[in-house]
Amino acid sequence: MTDVSERPPAASPPDSPPLEPVPPPLRHNRAFRLIWVGSAFSLLGLEAADVVYPLVVLGLTGSPGWAGLFGAVQLTASVLAGLPVGELLDRYHPRRLLVAAEGMRLLATTSVAVALALHQLTLVQLFVVAGVLGLVQPFSGGARMVALRTAVPKEQLTAALTADEVRSGAASLAGPPLGGFLFGIARMLPFVGTAAFFLVSTLTAVFLRLPEQEQAAPGTPAGPAPRYWTRTFAGVGALWQDVTVRGSVLLVAVLNAAGAPLVLVVLVVLRRQSTPAWQMGLVMAAVALGGLAGAALVRPLHGSLRPGVLLLGLGVVEAAMFALLAVGWGPGWVAAVLFLSMLPVPALRVLVDVLIFRQVPAEMRAG
Secondary structure, eight states: OOOGGGSOOOOOOTTOOOOOOOOOOGGGOHHHHHHHHHHHHHHHHHHHHHHHHHHHHHHHHOOHHHHHHHHHHHHHHHHHHHSSHHHHHHHSOHHHHHHHHHHHHHHHHHHHHHHHHTTOOOHHHHHHHHHHHHHHHHHHHHHHHHHHHHHSOGGGHHHHHHHHHHHHHHHHHHHHHHHHHHHHHOSSHHHHHHHHHHHHHHHHHHTOOOOOOOOOOTTOOOOOOOOHHHHHTHHHHHHHHOHHHHHHHHHHHHHHHHHTTHHHHHHHHHHHTTOOHHHHHHHHHHHHHHHHHHGGGHHHHHHHSOHHHHHHHHHHHHHHHHHHTTSOOOHHHHHHHHHHHHTTHHHHHHHHHHHHHHHSOGGGSOO
């Protein structure tokens, strides 16, 4: 008879799954901290610049038309550059694209600060800067989002995106008043500050180290690669083929086209009312306040209204708000209208994102 004491210990059940390691808190994730800090400084610089650049063009030319053309150049470059972003993110490491984009922002902004210091700033240089800023916008945003998804475990992605929204709201609140305040002191000063912000965002991208992404298993058959332009426009084609998504995107495009010159119109109106630059910055901060307050309306609006009714209602509300800006009742009135006009925007963004998520195949969604 075998002694019981000599029997080997019972092994673990073969079917028990291995324990997965618990990821550390986000505050201990070095890559996430660098992405978050870099994004905060970059957005702070962009928000400050959105107020300052139209004021510089107006001061240089005295013409709202030239200031509008500056915004049009920036927007056109951003739209055109947004088409190949997904393809380039598949080809190149997001860190490299992020370093290049933030570095170009730094160089463009520094050139404006130097030109102002030397009293050599020209309209041509401002338009070149507008093109550069618009060109790098999609690359910076797309690369940062891919880097965030790579650096953060899936179970912590919601918390990371929530922290990113807090960062976005705080920068949107602080940027316009800061830009207006610095511009009121000296025309060159906001560009020096913005260049410093972009320097920080560039350095965080340089020191960013991301974990290796999962590769396809060896021996996995790969189908024929579609042509470059076919891959580039595949997502656009998927959007256009679906009636619901197509109508929603077209409506959003119309609202964006109407709202794109909103900052310029507000600044021109306030400038004609002899409003100080620091007050202009405070007025533009109402846009961020309205967006933050509107986030609380997303769930009630989506729960009580059908998508078509919601889209139509939001379009009517936005048109009414734009019309109310024509009433010249001072900075307080303009700030109130901007605040109210931004309340429905979060619900509209979420609605379009949900429609695209449901209707467009996963492999065709943007970054």
